[in-house]
Amino acid sequence: MTTIHDVARVAGVSISTASYALNGKGSVAPATRRRIQRAAEKLDYKTNARARAFASGRTSILAVTEPLRADTFTSNHMAFVLAAAKAARRYDYDILLLTQEEAAGGLRRVTSGGTVDGIVILDVLTHDERVELARTLKVPSVVVGVPADTAGLVCVDLDFVAAGRMAVQRLAQAGHRRIGFIGHPAASYRPEASNFPPRLRTGLTEEAGRLGVAVDTVTPEVDYRTARRTVTELLSVREPPTALVLHAHEEAHTAALEALADLGRTVPDDVSLISVAQTFDTARFSPAIDAVPLVAERSCERATELLLAMIDGDVEPRLELLSPFYVDHGSVRRPPGTAGPPATPT
Amino acid sequence: MTTIHDVARVAGVSISTASYALNGKGSVAPATRRRIQRAAEKLDYKTNARARAFASGRTSILAVTEPLRADTFTSNHMAFVLAAAKAARRYDYDILLLTQEEAAGGLRRVTSGGTVDGIVILDVLTHDERVELARTLKVPSVVVGVPADTAGLVCVDLDFVAAGRMAVQRLAQAGHRRIGFIGHPAASYRPEASNFPPRLRTGLTEEAGRLGVAVDTVTPEVDYRTARRTVTELLSVREPPTALVLHAHEEAHTAALEALADLGRTVPDDVSLISVAQTFDTARFSPAIDAVPLVAERSCERATELLLAMIDGDVEPRLELLSPFYVDHGSVRRPPGTAGPPATPT
């Protein structure tokens, strides 16, 4: 195995100079640096990660903890894990994946032994043991999501409240006065679950109240047939909503579209549609659905950035809420039978 | 930070003895061992993973490489990654997750620097650059799946051919003479994709030929509406199949059930159903569907076992195909209008 000693010898310098040159630290004369780099190239030298970790006290590995629970969606989970991995790589870090059945224990293990330099806590619950633990660890950590108590934590998340508001604003502006909200399964709104579903709903209902928009809410289970029936019922009342806001699993989207087709309602002529805070692509539906997307990359990128800043240096505890944005696919229009100027974005 | 020196001092032994005792290696008198363990406990000593990795040349980390491609399903991917993680943990290993956009480069990186002790290659393509690379690396690796050329490799996978055969046998035994096969999207059967879809289809069609069973095949895209239409067409011919075998995405299962309901066919009275090689639970459908499941845990457990054997010691290259098994949920019955003894498993 070729070591830095070999490189130094071939380049005719000391190993310390070789180390400085290879790592871009210290001050090394350009000519010397080139000589060392050429030697390294020639010998196909690769830094021994174990030795480097030992000497530097850094492994260049981040732990990513992501529980798999029944009340959330696999694709969302995967999206965040992959986004975290991608973000980490941009800073030359790798990720070590911690699973549900090791949540706290795993964190303790990779942390106390110095296996990782930092922790990314994904998909956090309102009350999450991982967060409690992270507070006590000396290894820096960052939370993607918003636990009940954010004191002393660095948290990053989409502003779900604003996302809910944005959807309502858009529809209100288009002239809708009664909207249907298709939410997550009821269990997702309980205090022991994640808190983004209630946050979104809060934003939505409060803004609706402010703007004088009525909201009919349903929370179908993760099951196509139930979802479809639920949506059909939602639309079959005497005074049905003229628009739907979806913050639900993918299957519910399909179910909603099928239910609409079945009832002979077309999108967007009869009913407008907005999907809020999804990680999947709502353009792939037919028709494509307007979205206020949940971009895992955004949250994870920012989280990683902050985490690395914590690793070398201090970062003030904070809660960063990322502003939502709107993706127009033409699934929102004025409700039927109403006149006025065409709906335009703010 | 408390080190092994502290433990040794408190226990009144040398650090080498402490090391042997703590790692269960060498020979240490029981009394001494206990004394050392008590000291470690008292001092809350945790082995420094970096130092240990450096000294021992082992990091206790395995790389898991898993490409995300459009032609497979997120939930399957996640299932295998999690299964790999779980298996690794059982042997006190952690996993470092490598993503698509780094397939070969990432492997090279974590390998040449000694970041990981071994590699688990998931979801392998028939022709996969990761496999080519793995062959040249000095770090041991194991493949979950079956590439075109398995020479010199250790491969583990479900026996998809046998799984396909098993489904047909079951249906033939129940008296079915014409079955419908709902496969993956057409692209999955091309030579540049994974080869488990063609393997399964081969087993199915060959066994069908042997048993005199006709097979009508469809390969719907990953899209509910298309899938549903396709299944409806499959069942709307003059002489429709009396049973369906599904090796398809979850949405296609839902679509098939809805299509059947729409056509007024009930399961299993009018049509029998078997789902083959799925990682999701087919019991959650209504009605529950018989399955020849793809158990990610099985493949990953065995793969990990072999990988660790390779890490310390030699393992002969091999291809291990795991035998499929049948899970009965009552969705298979004799075709309507036929007499004879009730269908019973072999």
Next chain:
DNA sequence: GCTTCGGCTCGAAGCGTTTCGGGAACCGCC
């Protein structure tokens, strides 16, 4: 009583890198 053996323990040599402190050479300036 001697040797031999095996169980137990220890000292010390790494493992390959980072990084500190210092020294040599050189510069510009008074």
Next chain:
DNA sequence: GGCGGTTCCCGAAACGCTTCGAGCCGAAGC
């Protein structure tokens, strides 16, 4: 020409652990 300040380079000290080889000692074998 002396002197403070840079720039560039080097030697050597860690970093905490594993593991080899050797030593000691009591028990067993002759």
